[in-house]
Amino acid sequence: MTTTSNTAKVLRWTALLLLLGSLGAWGLGGANRGWTRTESTTIARDEITGLDYPVTTRAFQPGVDLLGAALGLAAVLGAVSWKLSRKAAAQAT
């Protein structure tokens, strides 16, 4: 197997891992269809006044922006892998 072929194989696997990993992380993170968040806000009620107030905690939740970037990178790696595979095949023939 040539170097080109090996590189193509590595890139293909990397792209696949990135695709599956990013989808998995996004899904496990709550499948947030909005922007990535680093804070989570819940609403609590003050007993005496009856006022609703926000309680904010630090919580990372990946959004479609991060997912899109990861899938985009996976697509680029996959495309480069495909190009290299074609080159390797051409060299073999």
Add this chain to the structure above:
Amino acid sequence: MKLVTQLLASAALLSSAVAFAAPLSFDFKDPKGVNNVLFNLDAPLEAISGTGTGIAGTVSFDPANPAATTGRITLATSSLTVGNPMMKDHLQGKMWLDVATHPEISFEATALSNVKTVGDKTTATVTGKLTIKGVTKELSAPVSLTYLPGKLGARMGKADLKGDLLVLRTQFSVNRSEFGIMPGKNTEKVSETIDLTLNLAGAAAQN
């Protein structure tokens, strides 16, 4: 004797009415950190929702004459936050709220109208001057004021602390272009209309 008793009773009633009619000054800097402003703007991907908790200011409220209420509430713009860190930087940055140059948003109430009081709750329309990013506009909004006499100690968890609470709630919308916040720009990404909800409690301690 009966006349003297009647005169004394009248004097007592008059003095108590005068004492009760004195307006109280409520401080809205909340040590419990409950006072908050919620804001919401429409956007294509998801609505932009955030909070602001840096509330301060005073309101003068007379339980016997709610229509005479005046006051000024401020919000520290550095306390405004959203869940996405990049969006928060933009929000506080020079193009949007320019927090460095305009550290506070303020509302100065000048008059109450359509005042209706049932028990300790007063609903009215408050008119005043709203200042955002250095631009001041007159604004009217519905407001509810709930007077809670003697509840300050219970709220702060100190039984010996005497004082009253005034709970203020209001909801209204503003147009960001009118206050010079990216006027007419990015309207396809961020709505011009900002919906605001204020949930505030002020305290008037008795010495």
